[in-house]
Amino acid sequence: MLYxxxxxxxxxxxxxxxxxxxxxxxxxxxxxxxxxAAHDPRPxxxxxxxxxxxxxxxxxxxxxxxxxxxxxxxxxxxxxAGAFAQGWAVAMPSYELAPHARISAMTAEVAAAITEAxxxxxxxxxxxxxxxxxxxxxxxxxxxxxxxxxVFRRVTSCVPISPIxxxxxxxxxxxxxxxxxxxxxxxxxxxxxxPPRPDVPVTxxxxxxxRPEFIRQARLLADVWAGLGAATDCVxxxxxxxxxxxxxLTRPDSPLMKRLLG
Numbered sequence: 001m002l003y004x005x006x007x008x009x010x011x012x013x014x015x016x017x018x019x020x021x022x023x024x025x026x027x028x029x030x031x032x033x034x035x036x037a038a039h040d041p042r043p044x045x046x047x048x049x050x051x052x053x054x055x056x057x058x059x060x061x062x063x064x065x066x067x068x069x070x071x072x073x074x075x076x077x078x079x080x081a082g083a084f085a086q087g088w089a090v091a092m093p094s095y096e097l098a099p100h101a102r103i104s105a106m107t108a109e110v111a112a113a114i115t116e117a118x119x120x121x122x123x124x125x126x127x128x129x130x131x132x133x134x135x136x137x138x139x140x141x142x143x144x145x146x147x148x149x150x151v152f153r154r155v156t157s158c159v160p161i162s163p164i165x166x167x168x169x170x171x172x173x174x175x176x177x178x179x180x181x182x183x184x185x186x187x188x189x190x191x192x193x194x195p196p197r198p199d200v201p202v203t204x205x206x207x208x209x210x211r212p213e214f215i216r217q218a219r220l221l222a223d224v225w226a227g228l229g230a231a232t233d234c235v236x237x238x239x240x241x242x243x244x245x246x247x248x249l250t251r252p253d254s255p256l257m258k259r260l261l262g
Contacts, residue, residue, distance in 0.1 A: 031078035047094035056089035063129030091117035134163025138191035165221035207240030
């Protein structure tokens, strides 16, 4: 069957295609408020890090989405629950948003936050992020020196969730009036157009009920990087939409968490 996008704005519009989107986000907001109240976070640049009382088993990193322009990092705090319950420290970096920052600057800011978080913990580092944050998670394991070698050597997994791996599609949306992505930046900041660093397994994770473009973008990254020698997988979780795909991060025994933390 032929596949062609004719309305790029609709192709990347999530909430209008999720019947109970507002209720899902309100539930996420409530659980995140409760998690922050129960587990006092420490500042990490613009974001936060949650440190367990006992020595952490490792550092899990979740990078929030919002198309690089939405200012609600606190919405995602509850997604630290699954890794935190297993005794991991959880870093939740935030970053300067468009139009005040280019995506290349966001990449550098997230890498700096992860580097800072790495000084506060020992053990393995597991990277994940959602949507635009999935893009940034994948950028951390590109072979261009984004993460310092001493930090990258600790990375044991990268699980971009519903990632936007090729930014050229964003140039076709009205959002680009805010994002300001041009061809040069798309080529420089698209993980699917960059080589991966070796020795870190990468699993893209996406909902089976998501917009077709997100499924395509997830498969694209896994397929391209497999062709460049990386160990990759693409998991399409049945029945999950762009928001419910995140539920697995709240459960320590979910398949998503098992893939992330090993």
